[in-house]
Amino acid sequence: MKFNTPTTSVLYSIEETIKAYRKLSQQNISRIVPNITIDQALILIIIDREDKTQSEIADLVFKDYASMTRIIKLMLDKEYLIKTTDIQDKRKTKLSVTKNGKQIIEKLKPIIKENRAVALDAISDEELQQLYNILNKITKNCQIKK
């Protein structure tokens, strides 16, 4: 089997899948929590769960630091987050989720769970594992520095 033309490469399928999933997720999230993006939702949950600096969280969700700054800013404006500077190292940022933010998270959790369930419906554990392994191989291939 060949995957030679632009629109028949698996890379193209990966784009298609992630876009379809993002669309589904955003639609379902918007029904319950208006005015939050899936990126913000994921980042909000991670900040609540992990005690990390802004850059560490950015790395975790594959976001550029510049993007992260702006995403955080929007959530500060909406008062989902509070930002303080680390006393030990004033370059660093401490982020914490407000009560308001925590309420949002509680609303988001079941939707996110449901989104994943819908997306992965009828996909066996074996297939998930295969998918995971192949994707990891591709990711590693792409990360080889020259």
Added chain:
Amino acid sequence: MKFNTPTTSVLYSIEETIKAYRKLSQQNISRIVPNITIDQALILIIIDREDKTQSEIADLVFKDYASMTRIIKLMLDKEYLIKTTDIQDKRKTKLSVTKNGKQIIEKLKPIIKENRAVALDAISDEELQQLYNILNKITKNCQIKK
């Protein structure tokens, strides 16, 4: 096996993979053709290959029509493309690649081929087929209308 937390879901791996691939591709393309994005590159090649309207091409590459308008505009400015209105249906757009654009395409082709080869190195045809099938399943799951 369970994939329950945000950062352990396969969906997360898909994001990771596509971002790694886009990064690799953009870097390699930029070395040979400065000032073109991977999105523009792909769209330029498709326009050259397929005689379709702007919206049809948008559908083909999973782009929003609004995004497509703007991407096209940038390539018109760089004189990679020429745009004319369809005489049969004046709502429609005819796009064609300029000589300049065709020269760019010739430079791009080997890079894109190489990018795919690098990304898919050591991935067997069987794995490719598996990946393709599983991704398609997920895509379909996400597209179910409610």
Added chain:
DNA sequence: CACATTTATTTGATATATCAATTATTTTTA
């Protein structure tokens, strides 16, 4: 200790994503 280097974050500029609304042009339908 002064100065260079590194690290964490921000800002600017430009490209793309997404939704809603608008425009221009068909096509349908009453």
Added chain:
DNA sequence: TAAAAATAATTGATATATCAAATAAATGTG
């Protein structure tokens, strides 16, 4: 056929992606 509905593309507003440059603070080195 006139009015309504559908289609193709555009525009506006806002969010995110990416690169480069700038800030500010910490660390390393002579």
